[in-house]
Amino acid sequence: MTPNLSSDLRRLEGEIVSADSAARNLNAILFKISQRRQSETTKKVKASDTRARMASEQGELDALTKRESELTERLDSTQSSQSDANLRLKRVEHQVDINAQSYEKIKFEVLRQAFAGVRPTEQYLFLKLLSEKFCIACDQSAPKAAIEIQERIDKKQCVVCGSPRKYDDSVVDIADSLKLKAEVSFQTLEQSRHELSVSEAQYNAASEEVSGLLAELSKIRQAIDTKQNNIRVLRRNLPADESIELHREEDRIKSLRDQVLLFRSEREVAEQSIAELLVQLSQAVEQVREKLEGAFYQRAAPFFAEQVRLVYAPRNAKIGLYGQSFAFPAFEIEMTSGATFGQFIRRTASQVSLSQREYLDIIFRMVLMDVIGSGAATLVVDGPEGSLDAVFAGRGGELFAAFSEQPQTNVLLACNIVEGGFIPRALSNYKLKDRRSRVVNLIDEATPTQALKELRPEYTQKVNEILARDQ
Numbered sequence: 001m002t003p004n005l006s007s008d009l010r011r012l013e014g015e016i017v018s019a020d021s022a023a024r025n026l027n028a029i030l031f032k033i034s035q036r037r038q039s040e041t042t043k044k045v046k047a048s049d050t051r052a053r054m055a056s057e058q059g060e061l062d063a064l065t066k067r068e069s070e071l072t073e074r075l076d077s078t079q080s081s082q083s084d085a086n087l088r089l090k091r092v093e094h095q096v097d098i099n100a101q102s103y104e105k106i107k108f109e110v111l112r113q114a115f116a117g118v119r120p121t122e123q124y125l126f127l128k129l130l131s132e133k134f135c136i137a138c139d140q141s142a143p144k145a146a147i148e149i150q151e152r153i154d155k156k157q158c159v160v161c162g163s164p165r166k167y168d169d170s171v172v173d174i175a176d177s178l179k180l181k182a183e184v185s186f187q188t189l190e191q192s193r194h195e196l197s198v199s200e201a202q203y204n205a206a207s208e209e210v211s212g213l214l215a216e217l218s219k220i221r222q223a224i225d226t227k228q229n230n231i232r233v234l235r236r237n238l239p240a241d242e243s244i245e246l247h248r249e250e251d252r253i254k255s256l257r258d259q260v261l262l263f264r265s266e267r268e269v270a271e272q273s274i275a276e277l278l279v280q281l282s283q284a285v286e287q288v289r290e291k292l293e294g295a296f297y298q299r300a301a302p303f304f305a306e307q308v309r310l311v312y313a314p315r316n317a318k319i320g321l322y323g324q325s326f327a328f329p330a331f332e333i334e335m336t337s338g339a340t341f342g343q344f345i346r347r348t349a350s351q352v353s354l355s356q357r358e359y360l361d362i363i364f365r366m367v368l369m370d371v372i373g374s375g376a377a378t379l380v381v382d383g384p385e386g387s388l389d390a391v392f393a394g395r396g397g398e399l400f401a402a403f404s405e406q407p408q409t410n411v412l413l414a415c416n417i418v419e420g421g422f423i424p425r426a427l428s429n430y431k432l433k434d435r436r437s438r439v440v441n442l443i444d445e446a447t448p449t450q451a452l453k454e455l456r457p458e459y460t461q462k463v464n465e466i467l468a469r470d471q
Helices: 003-114 120-132 143-154 175-235 240-300 354-371 390-403 422-426 432-438 450-468
Strands: 307-312 315-318 325-328 331-337 344-346 377-382 409-414
Touching: 003 175, 003 315, 003 325, 240 307, 240 325, 240 354, 307 354, 331 354, 354 377, 354 390, 390 409, 390 422, 422 450, 432 450
Parallel strands: 377 409
Antiparallel strands: 307 331, 315 325, 331 344
């Protein structure tokens, strides 16, 4: 073959191979396209049936999702009730312990009165028999003997021989009064025990409801997962454009649902941390509770005409709309009013006057500084004279004067030029000649108002009169 023919042959062979390869590739692509077209055609033919099945599955899924949402809200509410019930239960348990100790103390006094004149060793024998209905002398159970001894005590007879008790001058018979106290204390104890049983029943009921809701919620979520898997399988049988759009919608729903679960998980972790923090805070408040209550009474008693006391009353509150309820350490005021028939206990801010509300708050702040700050603090009050009448203005001044007597305590009062005893009594710790050193006179220091420009001599005269007045 000539070089030209050989070249042509190689060129033509290359064209053949290239065309053949291209044809094979195109055939493969055409086959895939044909298969896809056939599949899409089949899907379109069956699409109506698939959509119907998907609609049914989606309807059931929507119902399950709605039920899950309802159960979740109900679970949040029930868990909150469970938390509240648990707090009440703990509080009542504490009260039962206090009442039981009080009753046992009175019982001991009653028994001590009954065993007056009996030596301690013999007393132990009888007390063991009374409390445990057991005789340590013969090492046997003795319920009848215990009943007999108790009857002798009730009848004020000698516990040993049953004869009427005769006390000498050194022994005072207080059995009747002690018995009355014991009966009252026992009734209080029984009432608190009844409250305890009610609280336990409420807590147990709430706990059972929470367990039932958790179990039902777990089943609902398993059913939701099953329905979602069924829908994904059916979606593969839909035409491509519909499948892609539905897949996007499902991804959005799943993403939102995952975010909701994530937020709830974060909330539960935060609630656990807050609960642990509040336990520590409550313990810290309990340690200073009696000091705060005593200090409050000492500060409030000279000021108020009513009987006022500070009461430790933890406050239940939620941080969010749903979720756990927490017991925040808090104090309440109990003020006894004689303005109505009998006595009326006022506990809320709406039940007291503006001046009472303001000074209850001021005194509580003073007490916090006394107890927690160890007296090293500064109290700043704006307009302390504003809500006081002529009588209580003097008491208000005395309150601030007494508080400022502590060496590390400072009191800054921003008040108007007012008649009455407020300013003189607030400055009562200082001699007349030293009072001006304790006063920042804004008439001289501040930018004058129009009234001050016109009436400065009258204002100055009034300030001089007030500072020179004997408290």
